[in-house]
Amino acid sequence: MKFAxxxxxxxxxxxxxxxxxxxxxxxxxxxxxHIERKSPVQPPVSESRVSEAIMEDILYLxxxxxxxxxxxxxxxxxxxxxxxxxxxxxxxxxxxxRADQNRMANDFLLVLEVLRSKGVRDVRLITRQDFKK
Amino acid sequence: xxxxTSYKPRRVHISLTPLIDVVFILLxxxxxxxxxxxxxxxxxxxxxxxxxxxxPSAAQSGETVNxxxxxxxxxxxxxxxxxxxxxxxQLERGRDLGVILMADPETDIARFVNIVDALRPIxxxxxxxxxxxxxxxxxxx
Numbered sequence: 001m002k003f004a005x006x007x008x009x010x011x012x013x014x015x016x017x018x019x020x021x022x023x024x025x026x027x028x029x030x031x032x033x034h035i036e037r038k039s040p041v042q043p044p045v046s047e048s049r050v051s052e053a054i055m056e057d058i059l060y061l062x063x064x065x066x067x068x069x070x071x072x073x074x075x076x077x078x079x080x081x082x083x084x085x086x087x088x089x090x091x092x093x094x095x096x097x098r099a100d101q102n103r104m105a106n107d108f109l110l111v112l113e114v115l116r117s118k119g120v121r122d123v124r125l126i127t128r129q130d131f132k133k
Numbered sequence: 134x135x136x137x138t139s140y141k142p143r144r145v146h147i148s149l150t151p152l153i154d155v156v157f158i159l160l161x162x163x164x165x166x167x168x169x170x171x172x173x174x175x176x177x178x179x180x181x182x183x184x185x186x187x188x189p190s191a192a193q194s195g196e197t198v199n200x201x202x203x204x205x206x207x208x209x210x211x212x213x214x215x216x217x218x219x220x221x222x223q224l225e226r227g228r229d230l231g232v233i234l235m236a237d238p239e240t241d242i243a244r245f246v247n248i249v250d251a252l253r254p255i256x257x258x259x260x261x262x263x264x265x266x267x268x269x270x271x272x273x274x
């Protein structure tokens with residue numbers, strides 16, 4: 001004897017909870033993350049936890065040995081000679097330096113020497129946190 | 134007339150699939166492009182930087198002074214290569230000790246910043262920095 005099987009109704013998955021979660025994730029990434037252009041200069045890792053607003057006017061020390069300042073590229077020697085007559089900062093201002101971690105430390109100290117001769121007294125070296133620790 | 138009575142409101146089904154597609158694409162975009170890393174800063178007071186000509190006369194005449202040269206792997210403390218821990222131990226025991234920090238020409242900024250990080254917690258330590266010029270190397274131990 002055969003019984004007729006009841007006709008199978010297509011199961012309709014409720015996708016509303018999925019959409020809710022996706023929306024929440026989207027809102028999280030939009031609010032918590034920030035989009036920025038990838039900088040060619042990779043700052044060194046430091047344990048310093050001093051947080052300051054990063055200013056627009058940044059002196060870059062590139063890994064290839066160049067220095068860029070206000071959209072102009074200098075070698076260390078050119079920076080020493082050409083920048084000497086230029087007013088770098090207003091008195092009391094802090095200068096931000098973004099130096100590549102692979103740049104020689106002595107170059108950084110030489111740049112500090114030039115800055116000192118220009119009357120800069122306060123420098124902030126931009127660093128990053130080591131997430132592996 | 135019965136004009137309105139014949140109207141039966143139909144249940145309109147709005148498809149959510151295009152919405153979900155767009156939301157998924159936005160989610161993937163934000164997941165891939167967002168960064169959460171924050172930049173920190175390491176403050177340097179430039180008066181901590183000593184010009185070569187201002188070095189203590191003892192250092193210029195080649196006598197043993199507290200010069201710490203950061204080498205790519207080790208450090209050179211008072212002219213002797215030794216582990217950093219040992220140097221830190223000596224510095225912690227000393228009182229109001231000043232250190233002149235220099236970087237070997239082969240030392241990169243990452244290594245230099247590591248050493249500065251290690252020295253900064255020593256509250257009594259006064260750190261000064263000197264850049265090496267070609268002639269400086271000949272003059273310092």
